[in-house]
Structures are given as C-alpha cells and as structure tokens.
Amino acid sequence: MFSLRKVSKTYGERAVLTDVSMSVGPGERAGIVGENGSGKSTLLRLLAGVERPDDGEVRMPDDFGYLGQTLGLPPEHTVQQAIDAALAGLRAMERRMRELESALTDEVMDEYGDLLTAYELRGGYEADARVDKAFHGLGLAHVGRDRPLSSLSGGERARLGLACVLAAAPRALLLDEPTNHLDESALTWLEDRLREHRGAVAVVSHDRVFLDRVATTILEVEQGTITRFGGGYTGFLAAKAAARARWEQAYAEWREEIRQVREHAATTAHRVAAGRVMRDNNKMAYDRNAGRVQSSVASRVRNAHERLRRLEADPVPRPPDPLRFHGTFTEDEPSEPELKSDGQHPSPSDRKDSAPPESAHPSPKPSTSRKAIAGFLKSSTSREPTTDLPKSSTSRKPTTDLPKSSTSRKPTADLPKSSPSRKPTADLPKSSTSREPKAEAEAPSRRTESDCAPAAEPSTMTTRAETSHGRSANTSAAGGEAPGQRPASDSPSGAMTMEGRRAGDTDRRVLAELRDVRVGDRLQVGELTIRAGERLLVRGANGAGKSTLLQAIAEHARTTKVGHLQQEVTFDPNLTVLAAYNGDGYPDERRAALLRTGLFRPQALDQKVGTLSVGQRRRLALATLLARPYDLLLLDEPTNHLSPVLAEELEQALDGYRGALVVVSHDRALTRRFRGTEIELTRGRIR
Incomplete structure (x- = not known):
C-alpha cells in the first residue's frame, strides 16, 4: 500500500532517519512508537509528501488521508469549508460526473463508467452521512457548520480535523496523535472505526490502550532506524522482554567469563603438573627443566591476560537498572557486587574504569555466541545501557535498549527466592495492628529516621x-x-x-x-x-x-x-x-x-x-x-x-x-x- 526504501532525512547536522526501509500493506494497522524527537512525525510527513527525503524513495497511493498535529487551515475558514477541503477529491469526481451526464456519448461513456466505479468504491454517496456520524462520534454534534475555525477550542479543532479525514474514507490513513483531546466514548468510537478500515493505517500514538486495541504491528523509531514488531502491542512488549532477558544473560555470561579468566591468570596458569608428586629419582630433572617450566608458565599467563584484554575491550554493556522510587522507610537493595582483579571492592571512582568480573547470580558455563550478542542488542528500548564498564566499552554500544516487560517486573516487596543477596525492604507481620517485638530486635539496622513515627500499615501494601x-x-x-486489607468488622464504622x-x-x-x-x-x-x-x-x-x-x-x-x-x-x-x-x-x-x-x-x-x-x-x-x-x-x-x-x-x-x-x-x-x-x-x- 505504501512504503519507504533506503530513506534518509536530516535537519542541519542532526540525522533523524538514516537509510530506513519499511512498508505497510492493505489491512495492516501500524502503530508508530518512540521517544519525543525520534522522528515519528517526520516519518508521517515524508509518507504524506509534506517533506521530501534527502535520499531514498517514498511510495504512496494517490488516495490517502493525512492528519497532522495541527489542522493547517486559515482561522477565517468555516467548519463547512474544512469539510469540503477534506472531501475535495470526492467533490471533484462529483462535478466531473455531472458534466459528463449532461452530454453522454460513446466517446465519454468509458470515462464516466470509470469515474462512477471509483466514486462508489470510495463511498462517495455516503460521504455526507459519514461526516455526520464522525461529528457525533467525536463529540462535535453541537458545532455549527457556519462557525469560523478561530471560534473553536484547540480540542475542537483537533477533533474536526480527525472527523474530516475519516469522512473522506481514503485507502491509506496517516494519523499523528489522533487520541489527543478525546474522551472515553470518542476513543472507543475511533478504535472501532479504525478496526473497520479496509485499507492501510499508520498512526503515531502514546496511548497504550489504543495501540493494544488497534495496532496489528508496531514500528519503533529510534536512533535513526525503524524496527518492526509483529503481534500488535502485546507482541511488541513480549519481544522487548525476551530481548532484555537475552541481554541480561549475555551480560552475566560475559562477567562470568572475565571472572574465570582472571582466576586462571592468577592461579591455574602458574601451576605445572598440578597434583603430581615429585619423586627422589627426578629431583635433577626438576632443576634441569626449570627454565622450560618458567617459560611455559609465562606463556600461559600471557595468553590469559591477552584473552582478558580482548574481553574487556569488547564488553557486553550492562542493562540499565529497573526504575525504582525510594521511600525513606525502606532499605535500599544492595547493588551487584563488583570486584577488582585483586579481589578488593572498588571505590565509586574506580567502577567506571574497571570491568565487573562476576554477576551477583553466576550463570553456567557461557553458551551464548560472542558474535550473536550484537544482533539482539540492536533491538531495544528508549533506555540506555549503563557505563560502569572499562573505558574501552565505548567500542560497542547497542543501538537501542531493552526494558523488562510489565509481566516480568515485580514490586520490591516480592523478590525472587533465588536471590539470596537481595532482601525484602521490610518483613511485615501478618497482624494488621502492630509489629512484633522480635522482628524489631532482629533488624535494628533497617530503622531509619522515619521509623520514629508509627510504621506504615501492612494491610494497604x-x-x-x-x-x-x-x-x-x-x-x-x-x-x-x-x-490484604482488614475486613469491615475491624473498623468501628467499616466505611x-x-x-x-x-x-x-x-x-x-x-x-x-x-x-x-x-x-x-x-x-x-x-x-x-x-x-x-x-x-x-x-x-x-x-x-x-x-x-x-x-x-x-x-x-x-x-x-x-x-x-x-x-x-x-x-x-x-x-x-x-x-x-x-x-x-x-x-x-x-x-x-x-x-x-x-x-x-x-x-x-x-x-x-x-x-x-x-x-x-x-x-x-x-x-x-x-x-x-x-x-x-x-x-x-x-x-x-x-x-x-x-x-x-x-x-x-x-x-x-x-x-x-x-x-x-x-x-x-x-x-x-x-x-x-x-x-x-x-x-x-x-x-x-
């Protein structure tokens, strides 16, 4: 239906889109997501022909409707003029058919038949009825057709533009933030209307419920690239969660590999025939072969340090920490332990220059291919990897970052049992009236300044x-x-x-x-x-x-x-x-x-x-x-x-x-x- 092929677009020195390709076919509804300024609106303007790309090819059918973030009409125009501008294609077809009807001959019969077919396919006879339906569905029934646009509020102008585009019933729809200024009933009407659309739809939106109900595929715009995710918004979140899990596994395996290499360089590489007992009749051989033994040891140590250097020069970036708000009455969870090569804990100023050798939860023997790591790091989220890695870690960066899915994240109070190094922020007793004295005595270190006041009610948490x-x-x-809340009988009034x-x-x-x-x-x-x-x-x-x-x-x-x-x-x-x-x-x-x-x-x-x-x-x-x-x-x-x-x-x-x-x-x-x-x-x- 419409597509981009190797398209690039820059504004000054800032590259918004770089060599991107994408396509949306008939019956597809693509939700376009990304951070503010990532290029979502630019993508729609390129498809609509409002802007031209620096390089590449844009393919778009003649019959399309574009809704920008502004209406784009003079303020002195009336509501009816805005409707006529949106239906200009149908109005032109109507006028031409009337001209041909006045003098139908064999020469113009074919043209008239083609026009009539196209007009019927676009629902020309139902255009005015669609306008009325859109006005009612979007809460504009009270707006008179003779009112100037300058007399409408910002929300009314946005809804008017949306109603006009939908009433035109084009084959392709390009919508930029159509859910702005819509109430619950208008949103429901819009969702139903778009699901019924037989052509192609590309819509930019931050409304997650809207994306989940409407989008059949997700296009993520980030760092000048476009990544496609199938399965709608739910499939998008699932793919993000899976990629995040792979990232975390690769990072843990990289840390474990560094730990093993460092341990080998410090201990095993220095050993010769470990476990073999020296016998009396080969004492001379031990002394005679000392030079060869030391050369072998030095070679193994050099190889271990070279392998360590290569691992640190090509690291797996650490995934960003999960977002977490801190309360003054909770205990901060310990961060992942990081050790220097000598086994000592680094200071805060050292951490960004020393690679953390081991994970808080060591994984089994590394199984992920080092060459495959960069592949899944390219599909990510808006959040960036942390940089507590060697300085040379800048040689490898994921193009995007990967968050955990909402299904894989748990509140602080419900940590996995498999994490012995992490503890719940508070051990709340089952009783809803007070804390047990024993719990207070066992964890005095958890008390903070706010603990001088009565503790928070466990029943509400x-x-x-x-x-x-x-x-x-x-x-x-x-x-x-x-x-988790007390029954009504626990309260004098229960209200x-x-x-x-x-x-x-x-x-x-x-x-x-x-x-x-x-x-x-x-x-x-x-x-x-x-x-x-x-x-x-x-x-x-x-x-x-x-x-x-x-x-x-x-x-x-x-x-x-x-x-x-x-x-x-x-x-x-x-x-x-x-x-x-x-x-x-x-x-x-x-x-x-x-x-x-x-x-x-x-x-x-x-x-x-x-x-x-x-x-x-x-x-x-x-x-x-x-x-x-x-x-x-x-x-x-x-x-x-x-x-x-x-x-x-x-x-x-x-x-x-x-x-x-x-x-x-x-x-x-x-x-x-x-x-x-x-x-x-x-x-x-x-x-």
Whole structure:
C-alpha cells in the first residue's frame, strides 16, 4: 500500500532517519512508537509528501488521508469549508460526473463508467452521512457548520480535523496523535472505526490502550532506524522482554567469563603438573627443566591476560537498572557486587574504569555466541545501557535498549527466592495492628529516621500477586474486599474515608492534611488527610483543579521529604543535564547514578538543558525523583511525553513504591491498573 526504501532525512547536522526501509500493506494497522524527537512525525510527513527525503524513495497511493498535529487551515475558514477541503477529491469526481451526464456519448461513456466505479468504491454517496456520524462520534454534534475555525477550542479543532479525514474514507490513513483531546466514548468510537478500515493505517500514538486495541504491528523509531514488531502491542512488549532477558544473560555470561579468566591468570596458569608428586629419582630433572617450566608458565599467563584484554575491550554493556522510587522507610537493595582483579571492592571512582568480573547470580558455563550478542542488542528500548564498564566499552554500544516487560517486573516487596543477596525492604507481620517485638530486635539496622513515627500499615501494601491483571484491589474501585486489607468488622464504622483508609486506622503517620483550604475559585477542599502508605488517584476534567490540588498538598505536607513531578517541568536552561540532576555524591558518582537509570546516554550529560526536547526534560525530572528517598510522591500526568515502553516501566516502579502516592493522570492504562483510592475533582471540589 505504501512504503519507504533506503530513506534518509536530516535537519542541519542532526540525522533523524538514516537509510530506513519499511512498508505497510492493505489491512495492516501500524502503530508508530518512540521517544519525543525520534522522528515519528517526520516519518508521517515524508509518507504524506509534506517533506521530501534527502535520499531514498517514498511510495504512496494517490488516495490517502493525512492528519497532522495541527489542522493547517486559515482561522477565517468555516467548519463547512474544512469539510469540503477534506472531501475535495470526492467533490471533484462529483462535478466531473455531472458534466459528463449532461452530454453522454460513446466517446465519454468509458470515462464516466470509470469515474462512477471509483466514486462508489470510495463511498462517495455516503460521504455526507459519514461526516455526520464522525461529528457525533467525536463529540462535535453541537458545532455549527457556519462557525469560523478561530471560534473553536484547540480540542475542537483537533477533533474536526480527525472527523474530516475519516469522512473522506481514503485507502491509506496517516494519523499523528489522533487520541489527543478525546474522551472515553470518542476513543472507543475511533478504535472501532479504525478496526473497520479496509485499507492501510499508520498512526503515531502514546496511548497504550489504543495501540493494544488497534495496532496489528508496531514500528519503533529510534536512533535513526525503524524496527518492526509483529503481534500488535502485546507482541511488541513480549519481544522487548525476551530481548532484555537475552541481554541480561549475555551480560552475566560475559562477567562470568572475565571472572574465570582472571582466576586462571592468577592461579591455574602458574601451576605445572598440578597434583603430581615429585619423586627422589627426578629431583635433577626438576632443576634441569626449570627454565622450560618458567617459560611455559609465562606463556600461559600471557595468553590469559591477552584473552582478558580482548574481553574487556569488547564488553557486553550492562542493562540499565529497573526504575525504582525510594521511600525513606525502606532499605535500599544492595547493588551487584563488583570486584577488582585483586579481589578488593572498588571505590565509586574506580567502577567506571574497571570491568565487573562476576554477576551477583553466576550463570553456567557461557553458551551464548560472542558474535550473536550484537544482533539482539540492536533491538531495544528508549533506555540506555549503563557505563560502569572499562573505558574501552565505548567500542560497542547497542543501538537501542531493552526494558523488562510489565509481566516480568515485580514490586520490591516480592523478590525472587533465588536471590539470596537481595532482601525484602521490610518483613511485615501478618497482624494488621502492630509489629512484633522480635522482628524489631532482629533488624535494628533497617530503622531509619522515619521509623520514629508509627510504621506504615501492612494491610494497604498489597503486591501485584494480590490483584488480578494489575487492576485495583480497593474496595471503592471494585465490588469486594481488597486482598490484604482488614475486613469491615475491624473498623468501628467499616466505611472508607475520602483519603483512602478505614475510619478506625489511626496508627499511621499523617504526611499531609488539608482543612478548609481554598485557592481562589480554582480549589476548595473541606478535609483531606494523606497517611503513610496510602495511594490516591485524582481524576477530573481539564481545568477541574487537579494540579492546584497537588500544589496545595505539597504546601501543607508535614514531612519535608516530598517529591513533586509537575506537569510543566522547568530547569535553568544554562545548566548541563548533569548539573541539573540533583543526585548525591561527587560528580563522578552522580554521573554513574544518572547513567544507571538508562534515561540518558553518556554524551547527553554535558548537553545544555535549554536544548533538550520536552520528552528529554521530562526524563530529567523523572531522574531527579529517582535519586532521593521520599515519604510522599505527588505526580502530575507522569506518563506525558514518555514512550510507551518507558511508561510501562514507570508503572512498575510506582507499583513497587511503598510510600504515600498521589497521582493525577488521564492515561487509561495507568488509571485502569492503579491500586488505591480514586477521587473525582469537579470545579475544584472533591466528589
């Protein structure tokens, strides 16, 4: 239906697409994913002919519809003129058929027949009915056809453009972020409409639910390349998880091989006829052959060091650590042990210059081919490999990075039993009233400053295994009693308060309390209390006061350890990425910590913040939250401007966070999987 062949596109010195090829056939619906600025919109503009490639060939049928992120019409045009512009092809066919009908002769009969056939195939007779149907489905039925475009809101203009493109019913559809500004019913209508489309569809979207329901294949745009994944969005996540597992295995095998070579160089290579007893009648031979023996030993040692040098010069990059938010009341998990060649633990400043020889969980004898490692590293995610490898590790980099699938990630409280070096962050007793004295005595080292206050209620800290498919296990969100919570009889009233706890729970520390708070006419809260361990999802229409509520909670917090991710992130544009990152330690330690998150490449750390894209600034704000422990996290649209893969990882990190959490989000995937209490904000008031 349409394709690219060896296409390249640059803007100045920046290469957006490099020698890429792809195709979408009839009946295929391709979802295009990637980070902001990776080239997704550029790809659609090249297919639509809005821009021309520097090199390569673009093949596109004449009958296609393109929806950009803006409508692209003069503001003085009316709604009807916008509709006529979208249906211009059908209108031209209508006019030509009328002209031929006025004087039908044998000479024009063939032309008329061809036009009539094409008009019917494109559904020309149903075009006006499709316009009305699209207007109703997308919530534009109230918009008059004579209204100027300048009188419409931004959301209404976006929906008008989408309605016009769909009403034209072209064979090929190119849609850039069509789900923006759509409510739940409009999204459902759009999903059904696209699934019924008989032609080819290419759609750029960050909506994971939309991609899962619509896309039959996924095209990932990253680092100037396009990678194709079959099986829809679910198959895309499964392929990412499998590639991540292969990456981790190869990294573990590389570490184990280095450990074995170092051990051989230090011990076995120096041995001669190990285990053979020297007899009296060959003492002279031992002395006579000493030179030959020493030469043999030296040769084996040289060979071992040469093999070690080659392994360190061509390393397998370490996969980025899973995203994890830290609470002040939890114990940080120990990082993977790293040893120097002399068996000593390296200092933080040494780690980036010395290859870690062994894994925390040694694997069996290496079986993965060294030549095959680079193959699967080329298909990856938006996150970058960490750089605590030898300096020569820059000679080998994966083009992309691989996250764990949402099905393979577990909260911190549910670690695998096969990891003896890692311990749960807290050993919570089954009783929901208090901790056992014995547990307090056995683990005094786990106490932190926040332990001076009452401990968090174990009953609210349900893990992924306690819920079904990650959906809410809360009583207010589901019909029954949530797993891990006390039954209603444990509380005097058995009723849920609006802050997500039972009326009798008074043993948890209050982190924030709002009483009779009013912010102009934007927010009015009578009472809202947030305790340790509680999880709150705030929903509401645009302008309902959700962001104002988060700001009020931050100002009335009783703890200084509050992490607040605002919807509009601002940094000093003159600072570098590393300087804006507020991690602890010396610059080298902060650099290593930021790289371990996988959110930035090494060369990006010295880039000015003012040159970053919106998505990159969002990553930087997220990295600063990951750097420090917090009692309370306030997140305003946390998945905005993040790739679907990174949004999946962020969800897993939030699922494992044990502190108090307040989230504002329109993300359907996040809100449907959220475990906690939901509140609705309408005109600044909690309903």
